Amino acid sequence: MYHLSIVTPEKIFYEDEVTSLIAPGSEGYLGVLTDHAPLITALVPGKLTVKDQKNQELFFSVGGGFMEVLKNQVTILAHSIEFINDIDLERAKRAMDRAKQRLRSREQGIDIPRAMTALRRAENRLHLYDEILTKQ
């Protein structure tokens, strides 16, 4: 068991003792168990799975950020995060269209990396939404 806190610029999103988690690291998904070695990693948009004290699995959709593991204290700084059930499908679709349009337009002064991350975030949300639908 170790302490996990997930904070976003707006608030502390989640704070509790947890058993384990699987996070979307920039080099691929990685799991963190108790007594994990110190680690700092960037997170990419993806699914965050947390097993709480009762071994119940919680699923989140992360929109990128950072994770630090230090002495059984895990901190996730997330740009955006929500419970998978809270995904706003319409909003994600709109964001995806917007990002695609921006990338297609080939105008000058388009922030391509930004549009790419927006696209990836939207894709992740849609993907996770589908996943939760098929499960139920």
Added chain:
Amino acid sequence: MSTLRDLRRRIKSIQGTQQITKAMEMVAAARLRKALTKLESSRPYASKMQAMLDNLTRNITSLVHPLMEKREVKKTGLVVITSDRGLCGSYNHKVIHQADRFLRNYEPGKVVLAVIGRKAYTYYSKKPWEIRQKYLNLGVNLNWAQVKQISNGLIALFLSGAVDEIYIIYTRFVSTVTYRVTTEKFLNIEQQTEAGGKETYVDYIFEPDPQQIFRDLLPDYCMMRVQMVLAESFASEHGSRMISMGAATKNAEDMIEHLTLVLNKLRQASITKEMLEITTGAEALKG
């Protein structure tokens, strides 16, 4: 000697002013509450991110990111944060006073300004220093797009070599009645060099490499800093406005009280005078 009518008119006008200041006090109180919630809720993120960055820089000494690069200072950037509107006591005056003291140490050509808030803009547009960037009307509902715009603007200013360091002057919110005008370095980002007391060297695993993490983390860190100083400033501004409008309401109250007293005295005097006239008239008729 003012007449009864004059006095009544004055009392009425002060009552009108009092109503306005009272309303402004209440609006400021509501905005303060909102700004405070925002400030409080973004503090955990800020402190965690600061801690993460400190941990990082403490453990990697060799690595230098462009935003952390210490250059010989030829030009300095100064960000001055004031409010857009007045009637908030000495709030803007205090900020500008400190900014002027800061600027006194530099020749006009050695500093460029970035102003946030209309008050700073109107003040410094009449001064010799160059205003390179201005951000007005940020309003109560500060959103990420605005923060990002400001943060990126400042970063660009630094990276383009136009300035070699950037300071921010803002007000740190202490309580509703107190705020402290603070000058802080924004760029370059200072490296945590001291071994940090209890914190010992930690052999972190980095994924991907530290270089990449820095590249991702530092822009976010800058945005967080901008967001925090703005949140602190807004809270101070509304606190200051609430207090000064409260004082104005109280002053109006005192004035009304005083004038009412004068009015009553005058009224009494005139009644007495009239009575006196009637009785003397009656006496004269009798006689």
